[in-house]
Amino acid sequence: MASIRKDGKRWRAEVRKSGQYHSKTFPSKMQAKAWADEIESSIHKSVGKSDYTLKDALKKFLTDISSKRKGHRQERVFLTRLMDTEIASETFKSVTPAHIKEWRDSRLEKVSAATVNREMNVLSAVFQAGIEWEWTTENVVRQVKRPQKPRPRDRRPTEDEIDRVVMALGFDGDVETKQHEIAVAYLLAIETAMRLGEICGIRKEHIHLDERYIALPDTKNGTSRNVPLSKEAVRLIKLVPDGFTITPGPSSVVFKKACKRAQIEGLTFHDSRREALTRLSKKVGVMELAKISGHKDLKTLLTVYYAPTATDLAAMLD
Template identity: 30%
Template sequence: MDKGVWRNYNRSESTSVTDLLIRYQSEILPEKKSRQSVESVIKIVCRSELGGYSLAQLLPESIAKYRDKRLSMVSEKTGKLPSPQTVRHEISLLSRVLNHAMKEWGIPLPLGNPCLQIKMPAQAQSRDRRLVDDEEKSLLDACTNAQTPWLKPIVIFAIETGMRSGEMLETWRYSNKEQTKVSIGLQWTDVDLNKRTAHLPKTKNGEARTVPLSSRAIQVLSDLPHNPNDPRVFGTTYEGIHQAFVRACKRAGIEDLRFHDLRHEAASRFFEKGLREMQVAAITGHKTLQMLKRYTHLRAEDLAKLLD
């Protein structure tokens, strides 16, 4: 104390991991967009042995023990082990909350953030699924026969723009018998057919952007019905499209294709058209080139043509 290095750890001794996560959930999480998935992770950590630890008791060994136990714990719902990526998400969330507690709430930890002192589970390999051979034609043919007329134009628009599902479609979250609108989707007021742009005022990364529209994307919008009483460009929800997309893939005989893979496809096509990294990032909204790289998988045969 005479040297000025003593710190009072009463708050870290009296605050449990569960207490901290619940405070984060009530004070910080409402400002976040991906709230539902974070709430699920918070429940998992709070129910674990780690949830009963005080912050002062948290050691690297405690986190390592949690990591190993989670990786060997079979889910009651699925009957499967959690993926290493799932456990990475859980430890990463706890790490972010601990950093926030130290920096913003003034809760000191005797040994600092223990999550930063352990080996994390292996990071999942990013998906590189692209449309191959005649898959696009087969998929669009199957979309034509879908019960919802919105499916085909939405699939084409996703391939042409690289927009996320939440940027195109109204999205809802369902929890505890309550419905919360997560995204309003693309609105007609944000579309300028003359300038060939679509403005996205709210995106996943929190930064607005304006997406240039190809001739094919413009044609999709021009062919859509325009209900003056409905501000949405696509008069449906992601929930209404998701299952229709799964069924269309099944009818087309296409395996292991997710709706989000259309964003991968779009980003790769942008590069194959000769666009540069910053140009593609401006369209897709990726904040860093490293993030953009995960979604970009170029065909070797297309790159070979550029070498001629």
């Protein structure tokens, strides 16, 4: 309880609460009381917030922020898993760089450096939000060294592998099952450089065959783009005139199983994007390539997705 007393011609307010002491003088008793009430309220809030755990912060971030972000499903998996770890029981304010380092090293024993980097991005966002909530005063994740980035993937499917995985999906020209749709999606990805998630989102109203493009209203980088269609891409999209009914997660799993049946190792659906952009680079310049792919960063386009072999480059010299 605050103490308000006369101190000569002024009024002194003293606040003793939760181990804290504050004192100040004012010209009037009313001003002293208002200040004391504000200080008590501030101490009460800070004490309450100091009891919040990292798990509380993860839950709040998941509900208030992550649910509105792209990639929410992947973030939800990570945040939910982290809630069950030992570090999540720590009070949010007491989490140190040492805690983050221990968690990082533990994760590196189970997943790739690229995955840990992505997870650290999310965890950093949690602490940044915590600063805004006044739950903590610093982002400790930023004080921890990130794992060294692995070399960019350069895996591209061969023509033989493309044929084998399409055959493993049971596709022979007619679309009658989900597996057939996935095969068409894969072949379309190789023609257009579209991501699996973008292809799965294609509906009838997005297809403009007369003008030979597909309108993507919502892409990974948050902007819309129109994807031009080759003659082969037009033929493929005609096989699914109402758009696709498949979804990204299950489709990736089915594709992986098809690769296993076809005895293909180390290939992912997303490698089709690298193959497509390398093929398209033989037809258009880098600026047009970025327009097709939706890349805003040309460095990422050239170092991660454009992967011509020496033979490919030699053919361009003739």
